[in-house]
Amino acid sequence: MTANAARLTLGPVLFNWPAEHWRDFYFRIADEAPVDIVYLGEVVCSKRQPFFDPHLPAVIERLQRAGKAVRLSTLALVMNRREQQAIHALVRDLHQADETTTGPLLQESALTVEVNDLSALMALREPVAAGTFCAGPFLNIYNEASLQFLADLGIHHCSLPPELPRTALEALGAAAAAQQQSLEVYVHGRVPLALSARCYHARVHGLDKVNCQFVCDQDPDGLAVRTLDDEDFLTVNGIQTLSHGCLNLIDLLPDLQQLGISHFRISPQSRGTMTALSAAAGVLTGKLSPGAALETMQADSLTAPYCNGFYHGLEGARWVSAEPVRLGGGPL
């Protein structure tokens, strides 16, 4: 594929959904969604992973049979021994120089690992075969020099941090094209803004992380944080903080493609994910105008305003309504 062939991707579920619900969501994605690549794996809290593991093989198989490429996303904040060992197990083929076999999941499925913490790349001495690893959005790739460094390691697909403005995307797009890398950006969903050692779900419930009682499972789209003036503000999801506003760049997909971005990530939510995927597919294939895409999404979405300020180099919470796109120009 050329670096610029558009691909729709589905990010990993960031929330603690009931495991069967999680499984059925992916089955439906496999059966119905116009998506090319699906990222699976617990990115936020390692304590949740055991709930999803039993369903992982069936979900992978169903997605692959439906023609979706599957990638495994690693945990973003790796601290304790159990978390280190989980990363190690996932990529142990590269951690054991004398062993040529791959970890079981990788071996059976030829899956790409989306790296969200550099520990997964520890044993990487030589550039790896293309498609072994890709760089996840938590790796902090802000500039062309970082892209180049990863390209030299054999990493040819990179997801970018959501706070990057259009000017940065433009520079990164040009650099990626020059070194045959493909780039991915978030285009829909609450924006991941922060991680912490502290679990805010537990804190709000008067618990701590060790004894959290998995209270995050009560909030399939996270827990709303409002200001003292009752403004909607942020969303808590375990150790993660997300925006309240729902990022929506789907009306800007043509512009993003012009900048050299090829992969567009929709982040799963309890509502509107399928509609957002369809709307994005419609825009990419030219069957939907950007304006019409926004209208279809508004009929099926979270009760949260859209935001796109980061893209415009402004406060991330802002929504800048559609204006004529200035191709090749500076920030709007």
Added chain:
Amino acid sequence: MSEPGQSAESVGTGSELVCPAGTPAALHAAVDAGAHAIYVGLQDDTNARNFPGLNFSPRELQDARAYTRFRGAKLFLAINTFARAGGLAPWHNALALANDLGVDAAIVADLGVAAHAAKHYPDLRLHLSVQAGASNPAAIAFYQRHFNVRRVVLPRVLTLAEVERLTQAVTVETEVFVYGGLCVMAEGRCALSSYCTGQSPNMQGVCSPASHVSYRDEPAAMVSRLGDFTINRFAPDEPAGYPTLCKGRFRVGTVTDYVFEDPVSLNADALLPALVAAGVQGFKIEGRQRSRAYVSQVVGAFRAALDALSAGQPMPVQALAALSEGGTQTQGAYQRRWQ
């Protein structure tokens, strides 16, 4: 005040007190108070304390190099934001300056900046900034292998036990924050400020910038805001704090509280014996934005503590006690229960 060349001698255990300076005056104060090493930044967005009126011009950095060398102290230059796509020159210039002036280490976070430094300035010692968020041995080994990073400033997400294990597991030096402002979020992984203000630690080197702060008087309260959002509301008898986003008061369901963290700062002085015993080498004080007097007091107290520890003497309780006055303090993530 110590004699030239005396104040910064190692305390014998290898422990190094790493102190902030936002101005030449603060740098002098820190050296005079016994800092083994001073970290500073340039007056631009190449460092994570890019505040108006703060930091060093290239000329001031040159003077700082001369002064610290004369006094036997080390000088570190923080180049620890993530370089701007399409505009790498300021970061490259900062590395060149660090190399030309012979600073004792450049503190870097960005993969691209680290790669540039390792390639062009192999003799420039690199420390990995807390902003890189390297929180485990394997991630640290990665930076060591590719960039020859010699010391890692650990993110404020680890428990004391994890710091101890990690320090044993790696073959680079470790440095930990022991005093000052507390990032509640994993460093380098936080865009809360830019969600509110358009400016972030990673990109512009600022968090909750003063340019976006406003206060509003209400009949029975004072409201602090950041950008378009209310961060706190203070009753008349309540001391009003700066609206740092993650230390604000918010509502979740029916609860109104400091959802992320109370307005506290870090003080890990009681953990110094354990951290020294664990082999941690750098003990870092936060606060390049702080006054000369503050720097003097904190640096002096912590230097006395490290000296006492290295001499096998009890901790200087009185000097440290003065640091706990007038504010709420925490040991943060070092305590498992905090998490």
